[in-house]
Amino acid sequence: MGLRDEATDGEIVRAVLAGDVERYATLVCRYRDRYARYATRMLGSRDAAEDAVQDALVRAFDHLADCREPDKFAGWLFLILRNRCFAERRRRMRVERPLELADEAFAASDRPDGELEQAERSRALTAALQHLTAEQREVFVLKHVEGLAYDEIARLTSATVASLKMRMHRAYDRLRELLQEHG
């Protein structure tokens, strides 16, 4: 470990491009979990998220020379992962595989009643997210899971705030429709 961990993303990217491939491990470690929650919510399972994050990190290495602003590696990697998640969604729709449910298990029998209800609601909501369109799911995840503001999401996705709000409001209605039993 040591001083090398203090290096900025840009310094590490430049070192890797200069031939110090092992430095890439620092970026892998830094970003392995950072976008894991986003990928899990987008794809509906941690296994799928693991595959997507792994693929994105490898692809980022393969195309590192295309990262024109090494200091913005974080954002560049996120775009690669985002595209990977959307591509996976399109692939699933083509093969008509049923969407996977979130694989985070709730040990319901161990919880007091209040928490049980909360846990069930949470699980139901997580499952219902997979029935939104990919665009609706993304804006919901970015705002309500990752805590970004609409203008931040707009910069990230290159969408307008107005269109993001429209997607979100449709998502709210769709989730309500799906979860009406849970009240």
Add this chain to the structure above:
Amino acid sequence: MTALRSALLAAVSATIPLVLAGQGDVTARLDGRVPAEVMRAVHDIAAATAARGLPVEPLIDKAIEGGAKRVPADRVIAAVRALANRLDEARRALHDGGIETPGADVVEGGAYALSAGLGPRQTSELVRISRPPYDPATSLRVAATLAALGVPPKQTLDLMESMIAAGRSPSDLLDLPSAVQTSVAQGATPTQAANGLARGVVHAPGQAPDFVPPGQAKPHPHKP
């Protein structure tokens, strides 16, 4: 009127040597590269094309290409004829876009755009919006390159319109194809890449937008 007649005569006399020279060029350049029947047919097509004020160089190139690829004579002739028609179509689109007498450069750019999949209306529109400091020939080449990279014609035009409407510099337009390719390298489809660039026109193409990626600690979004 005298000045006008002189100007017209000068224009006509300037054209004739080009036409005559073009015919000699066709024969000289095709000799030994294509069968005689191809040479005769291309000679005639080129003469007619030149007489309409259109460039013949692309026709000669296409015939030479066909010879090099050992394509049967009738298919070479058909391809050259189709290209001549494409040049005509390009000139009409340029005229509709406001260029009365387009030069060879912009006609070839128009033909390239049409070959890459842009429609005549889209080509006309692109020319129409490419007023100074934008150069129509360059706009057409950029748009054609985007289309040839797989960006659908509508998204191509939308992206070009966004860039020009936002007053981006002409050199920024030249960056668009590589920006699309960078996005594709990140896993986007050409359509997604173009849509993203069009929406994010505030950023220079190819640069990472100035956003904060998720995964950082954020305060709860709801008011108490």
Add this chain to the structure above:
Amino acid sequence: MSAQYHPLVKRLLDGELSLAELPAELRPEGEAALRLIRSVDRAPVTLPAALDARVMATVRRHAASPVRRAWRRLTAPRDVELRLRVRPWTVWAGALAAAAVVVLLVNRAAAPSSPPRGPGTQARVGSHDSVYVRFVLFAPGARRVAVAGTFNQWDQNAALLEPAGTNGLWTTTLAVPVGQHQYAFIVDSDRWVPDPRAPAVDDGFGRRNSVVAVVAQGARTL
């Protein structure tokens, strides 16, 4: 019960309004909606640390590939006078299909057949500006590779590529006049191969040509 939330409740969920700012008749709906949205799982997700090792194993394999090393050597910037643009390519997907990248070396026009000799070389401007373009093709097993296009009259004997080592990469550098050009590679004298990652158009003969547009501004390709 309507499946659609009241617009004010949606604004509540967006964080633009507080519960107290809702009309009284909407507060129950607002509370229920907040309860639902707040139940979303925000727990961090941790992926197995073994993922790091898998990524690095793949990265090391890619980095050690002799083809990749040669690729980097061929495309690395060499001179302050040279600006490089590398196109993305997909040969690493494992396909043995020929793949090509056009790499741009920027140098104001020099004598057409002589590549730049080093920094500070003053270029001679010919009748047209030219830009040096390096063509690289991955064609393992090929015996002969050429590039032909509108810049050399489609003559497949005019521009032969040279092997760049024994890794299957072939390369050559040509002065390409400003303008738009179509081209293709010819492998073993009879197989015409376009660049799968370059812009491509129908050649009118049932095949595809790659396209490169060389522009004078900044001496570059599109």
